[in-house]
Amino acid sequence: MFAVMQNLKFDPSNLLAKNIGRYGVVETDLAQYATLLENGHKVLLEARENGEKRIASMMEWLNLPYQREEVIDEIQNVAKSFRKFKNIVSIGIGGSYLGNRMLQDGLRSPYYNEFESLRNGCPRIFFNGKSLDPVSLNALLNNLDPKETGIVVISKSGGTTEPKVSFEILKWWLERRCGRDYWKHIIAVTDERQGILREWVKGMGKPIPTFPVPDGVGGRFSVLSPVGLITAAMANINIKELLAGAAAMEKMTQNLNLKDNPAYLYALLHTVLYQKRGINIAVMMPFADQLETFADWYVQLLAESLGKKYNKQGLVINTGRTPIPSVGPSDLHSTQQNNIEGEYNKAITFIRVEKPAIDLTIPHESNDYLADKQMSVVGDASQRGTEFALLSEGRPNCTISLPELTPYTLGQLIFFFEIATAMEGELLGVNTYDQPGVEGYKKNMFGRLGKAGFVANTFCGSIAPV
Numbered sequence: 001m002f003a004v005m006q007n008l009k010f011d012p013s014n015l016l017a018k019n020i021g022r023y024g025v026v027e028t029d030l031a032q033y034a035t036l037l038e039n040g041h042k043v044l045l046e047a048r049e050n051g052e053k054r055i056a057s058m059m060e061w062l063n064l065p066y067q068r069e070e071v072i073d074e075i076q077n078v079a080k081s082f083r084k085f086k087n088i089v090s091i092g093i094g095g096s097y098l099g100n101r102m103l104q105d106g107l108r109s110p111y112y113n114e115f116e117s118l119r120n121g122c123p124r125i126f127f128n129g130k131s132l133d134p135v136s137l138n139a140l141l142n143n144l145d146p147k148e149t150g151i152v153v154i155s156k157s158g159g160t161t162e163p164k165v166s167f168e169i170l171k172w173w174l175e176r177r178c179g180r181d182y183w184k185h186i187i188a189v190t191d192e193r194q195g196i197l198r199e200w201v202k203g204m205g206k207p208i209p210t211f212p213v214p215d216g217v218g219g220r221f222s223v224l225s226p227v228g229l230i231t232a233a234m235a236n237i238n239i240k241e242l243l244a245g246a247a248a249m250e251k252m253t254q255n256l257n258l259k260d261n262p263a264y265l266y267a268l269l270h271t272v273l274y275q276k277r278g279i280n281i282a283v284m285m286p287f288a289d290q291l292e293t294f295a296d297w298y299v300q301l302l303a304e305s306l307g308k309k310y311n312k313q314g315l316v317i318n319t320g321r322t323p324i325p326s327v328g329p330s331d332l333h334s335t336q337q338n339n340i341e342g343e344y345n346k347a348i349t350f351i352r353v354e355k356p357a358i359d360l361t362i363p364h365e366s367n368d369y370l371a372d373k374q375m376s377v378v379g380d381a382s383q384r385g386t387e388f389a390l391l392s393e394g395r396p397n398c399t400i401s402l403p404e405l406t407p408y409t410l411g412q413l414i415f416f417f418e419i420a421t422a423m424e425g426e427l428l429g430v431n432t433y434d435q436p437g438v439e440g441y442k443k444n445m446f447g448r449l450g451k452a453g454f455v456a457n458t459f460c461g462s463i464a465p466v
Contacts, residue, residue, distance in 0.1 A: 015270075023344055095297075
């Protein structure tokens with residue numbers, strides 16, 4: 001069974017009972033979810049058709065493939081002007097880090113920062129603001145020249161602690177070395193009307209390039225907005241092709257028919273496996289180094305969207321699959337042992353690129369079974385061998401194939417998983433777009449740091465003696 005996604009293919013065969021046995025899905029399973037699937041489809045269609053409802057329900061990401069051309073042109077123009085800098089530091093956390101890093105890793109050459117010949121005149125791009133570790137930020141401060149460095153700060157509120165800390169330090173670093181014109185080194189991506197970062201831009205009274213984090217778009221769904229597009233454009237990634245691929249997938253996923261909507265099929269099959277077979281761990285395993293960060297991006301998308309204590313009716317259900325990032329063939333020598341012989345609680349999603357941007361041939365002089373073979377052929381055999389090994393043990397797995405890794409196909413892949421996650425949330429009956437579980441650490445951290453209105457609670461429980 002193949003579901004063709006224009007250029008992409010989704011093969012769910014190894015999720016089905018007829019191929020893997022007791023842990024696979026059968027037709028009667030799918031029938032039991034028909035009403036939930038139809039209701040979820042209505043929710044997504046209504047959001048597409050009603051702009052106000054789409055924004056109010058945090059589903060404006062559905063409209064990101066169709067941003068106004070003048071907005072995209074402005075992003076490209078500002079990005080081009082910032083290529084005068086040798087270095088760019090992108091400040092963001094969550095989707096504002098993972099999405100941006102995923103686009104650069106996926107669509108620019110490996111070792112992009114290390115070799116000037118791979119950048120074609122574009123700046124090195126460093127990602128910071130995702131941690132509070134002073135060692136990593138200090139390395140940038142001591143090894144970059146402020147006069148040759150631009151800053152992209154991404155924060156909807158401007159008050160998120162981790163990027164705020166990095167921005168305050170980097171802003172001071174720029175001002176100390178560049179003087180009053182330090183603002184010319186900064187781009188802000190933030191709320192269009194309010195927030196700490198927006199107020200700082202207004203207070204500066206300078207023409208600081210600023211792009212909006214669109215209303216109704218949460219961080220983990222923001223990669224196709226200015227949040228992700230600005231650094232991609234700085235690296236000379238074709239962002240119009242990226243959005244065109246996403247738009248092609250968006251059109252395909254308007255169809256309720258599972259044969260024509262592979263994202264729905266992916267969501268439904270994995271929901272059945274989770275709720276009826278106990279398959280609660282989702283392993284994302286691309287067989288391409290450039291997609292390793294894609295797996296990290298997917299982990300946030302799935303975990304933050306679907307790991308919920310309450311359903312939409314307010315009942316405690318503590319639901320959501322646990323995503324695990326992986327990469328082949330590297331992890332075949334580590335976690336794959338557990339995938340093959342550990343608990344029957346994992347489903348593996350392979351992503352394979354059929355034609356790499358470049359290939360190498362193993363020399364004839366190797367004089368063994370590898371002689372004269374292309375590296376891509378060996379890699380393909382590795383992925384298919386892994387698939388067969390899982391199949392032989394009755395382990396659920398599926399494969400998504402890209403003919404090539406391009407802005408267009410990556411745009412398709414991104415939107416595929418966004419739609420699949422949205423539908424999975426509807427099938428589980430949870431709010432896909434909130435993240436109340438993230439707030440607990442913030443409140444306690446604010447109290448410990450002395451922020452007004454917050455209390456530093458300490459641990460009050462008892463610990464059993466050893």
